[in-house]
Amino acid sequence: MTESTAQELARGVLSGDVRRASRLMRLIDDQAPVATEALKLLFPKTGRAWIIGVTGSPGAGKSTLTDRLITAFRAQGKTVGVIAVDPTSPFTGGAILGDRIRMQGHATDPGVFIRSLATRGNLGGLSRATGDCLRVMDAMGRDVIIVETVGVGQDEIDIAQLAHTTVVVLVPGMGDDIQAIKAGILEVADVFVVNKADLDGADRVVRELRANLELRHAIKAPPLDHDAHHRMVLAKAEGKAVEVPAGPPEWEPPIQKVISAKGTGVDELLGAIERHQRFLVDTGEKATREQTRAMTQFLTLLRDRLLRAGLERLERERGNLSDVARRIAERRADPYALADELAGEPAVGNSKG
Amino acid sequence: MTESTAQELARGVLSGDVRRASRLMRLIDDQAPVATEALKLLFPKTGRAWIIGVTGSPGAGKSTLTDRLITAFRAQGKTVGVIAVDPTSPFTGGAILGDRIRMQGHATDPGVFIRSLATRGNLGGLSRATGDCLRVMDAMGRDVIIVETVGVGQDEIDIAQLAHTTVVVLVPGMGDDIQAIKAGILEVADVFVVNKADLDGADRVVRELRANLELRHAIKAPPLDHDAHHRMVLAKAEGKAVEVPAGPPEWEPPIQKVISAKGTGVDELLGAIERHQRFLVDTGEKATREQTRAMTQFLTLLRDRLLRAGLERLERERGNLSDVARRIAERRADPYALADELAGEPAVGNSKG
Numbered sequence: 001m002t003e004s005t006a007q008e009l010a011r012g013v014l015s016g017d018v019r020r021a022s023r024l025m026r027l028i029d030d031q032a033p034v035a036t037e038a039l040k041l042l043f044p045k046t047g048r049a050w051i052i053g054v055t056g057s058p059g060a061g062k063s064t065l066t067d068r069l070i071t072a073f074r075a076q077g078k079t080v081g082v083i084a085v086d087p088t089s090p091f092t093g094g095a096i097l098g099d100r101i102r103m104q105g106h107a108t109d110p111g112v113f114i115r116s117l118a119t120r121g122n123l124g125g126l127s128r129a130t131g132d133c134l135r136v137m138d139a140m141g142r143d144v145i146i147v148e149t150v151g152v153g154q155d156e157i158d159i160a161q162l163a164h165t166t167v168v169v170l171v172p173g174m175g176d177d178i179q180a181i182k183a184g185i186l187e188v189a190d191v192f193v194v195n196k197a198d199l200d201g202a203d204r205v206v207r208e209l210r211a212n213l214e215l216r217h218a219i220k221a222p223p224l225d226h227d228a229h230h231r232m233v234l235a236k237a238e239g240k241a242v243e244v245p246a247g248p249p250e251w252e253p254p255i256q257k258v259i260s261a262k263g264t265g266v267d268e269l270l271g272a273i274e275r276h277q278r279f280l281v282d283t284g285e286k287a288t289r290e291q292t293r294a295m296t297q298f299l300t301l302l303r304d305r306l307l308r309a310g311l312e313r314l315e316r317e318r319g320n321l322s323d324v325a326r327r328i329a330e331r332r333a334d335p336y337a338l339a340d341e342l343a344g345e346p347a348v349g350n351s352k353g
Numbered sequence: 354m355t356e357s358t359a360q361e362l363a364r365g366v367l368s369g370d371v372r373r374a375s376r377l378m379r380l381i382d383d384q385a386p387v388a389t390e391a392l393k394l395l396f397p398k399t400g401r402a403w404i405i406g407v408t409g410s411p412g413a414g415k416s417t418l419t420d421r422l423i424t425a426f427r428a429q430g431k432t433v434g435v436i437a438v439d440p441t442s443p444f445t446g447g448a449i450l451g452d453r454i455r456m457q458g459h460a461t462d463p464g465v466f467i468r469s470l471a472t473r474g475n476l477g478g479l480s481r482a483t484g485d486c487l488r489v490m491d492a493m494g495r496d497v498i499i500v501e502t503v504g505v506g507q508d509e510i511d512i513a514q515l516a517h518t519t520v521v522v523l524v525p526g527m528g529d530d531i532q533a534i535k536a537g538i539l540e541v542a543d544v545f546v547v548n549k550a551d552l553d554g555a556d557r558v559v560r561e562l563r564a565n566l567e568l569r570h571a572i573k574a575p576p577l578d579h580d581a582h583h584r585m586v587l588a589k590a591e592g593k594a595v596e597v598p599a600g601p602p603e604w605e606p607p608i609q610k611v612i613s614a615k616g617t618g619v620d621e622l623l624g625a626i627e628r629h630q631r632f633l634v635d636t637g638e639k640a641t642r643e644q645t646r647a648m649t650q651f652l653t654l655l656r657d658r659l660l661r662a663g664l665e666r667l668e669r670e671r672g673n674l675s676d677v678a679r680r681i682a683e684r685r686a687d688p689y690a691l692a693d694e695l696a697g698e699p700a701v702g703n704s705k706g
Contacts, residue, residue: 295674302664305693306662306692309659322644335647339658343661
């Protein structure tokens, strides 16, 4: 039954059936086993779409920009998928970004498929769900998939790295914290957009970006080979300190001024994205990114599965998680020893599970 | 050797030795095994500190507010620890928030211990590191520990939930996206601060918050018992959809207007925090939070250990992670089946590892 439903879902998605695709995405969101089965069936059929990440500070006007990009790609006759990753909570439900885009007139266009993903649970479940939903839109045959995220926090940076081309959107006149936040996403940028470029300070932002890029050139480590690149991703997954290379070493991220509200600079932005696409294909860097994305997605998937299995083992061997938590809170159980034990590592030191 | 070093570190921390504590935090950041050993030794000695989370939108003036709180607690003769969680990347190094606070004149006060934690790797490693560093400052005997985070993204929300009292800082006149971002942190707020209250629109923010709180009252689910609460945390860890309860059901989060730059409203804020502290103790809600925190921290810890063990098994059985990623990228390996296999679940469906 499940099996046949998974095949039904997969067939529907492959035939571009939007209803079935939406249903599968909901099942992915709910962690339904049938979703995994369907994804297994779809996986071999994926890898065709060009994935563009649009990320940036809050209030940078990402949704309006995404809307402009959709219109531009549609004008080229390309089909578009959009995944709007909302930092909203399960409580309020996450459809704000998605709705905002949807409201802007693409609702009736069958060539545009927009879905919102809300923050679901913790421990990075969001990037897993985003990766899976990307696969669904990819398998549907969408030419371009835009992933819109608020570029703050490691989750969002991980999600940005699911893209082939990451567009980082900045605006003039944000608070000081923004400096800190931008720092986290500068390295994943393939194309910079200085949005609301008619505001004061736009040129200052451009200058700051130029300076930052030159600084990076000055101190950049030698280009990484594929394995080094993958070792880095692995190190990151293990939470070790790593120097994130600034994208493909030879690519100089262009800085494009845009006024999304008026559409100014959008064609130039499209040109920059297409240049980056050609660059990735011509240099073979695309393959590296595919492998990095495969690794990131696999690590996220693996972590989720391992946790679920580990918790089942905990329940069997140590009883109810609530009781274990209570014992830990009362300092009657040692979380570190317990974790080592469940991970199959010998509990060392004078510690009690 | 390692053992004795762990004991050295633990002894140093327990005697309040700042140098040893800093060293242990660096070792935690580097995932050094000796750090885990030291944490095991310290764990039974923790649980005394009052942990205050300060979180909010970028540009909300959290650092200035934190600085004011430090001064106020010091005036009460309390020792203070501060963990500034920076969304900066390993590349630029993460000390911006911490430095900003440190610069504000507490550098010479031995009663104030400030450390920055940069975003380290992905898959939620940051909240694990934050939890461990909290434990170190707790074991040092700090009366109050302030954790400052940018309240965007699930990582930050998880970190906010490490606190006994979570202060959510908002400011007037932020962009639309802020609405979406605020939504994610509204539910974890025990106290709201409307900062920069001398700016236009401060009253509007207060009204919006009141309306949101009333709305929540209207649709709030019945109070959760401990186990239900824990089931919710577990569901979150597994990435399932859950309704996050708005803190202790009976507690009505006060909304405090503050002008950090001038210190206006800071005493009132302190009063609100102390009222919340008494509330948690008197209602026994403190115990629930301790257990929730214990569970969250344990799940994060467990996930890290499981991933490391799983990757070692992968290397043994399937070879180099880079090669596996290459096979996945070339659609010659199925990441879903592989993850199931490594998690010890039978690989179902017509899938090839």
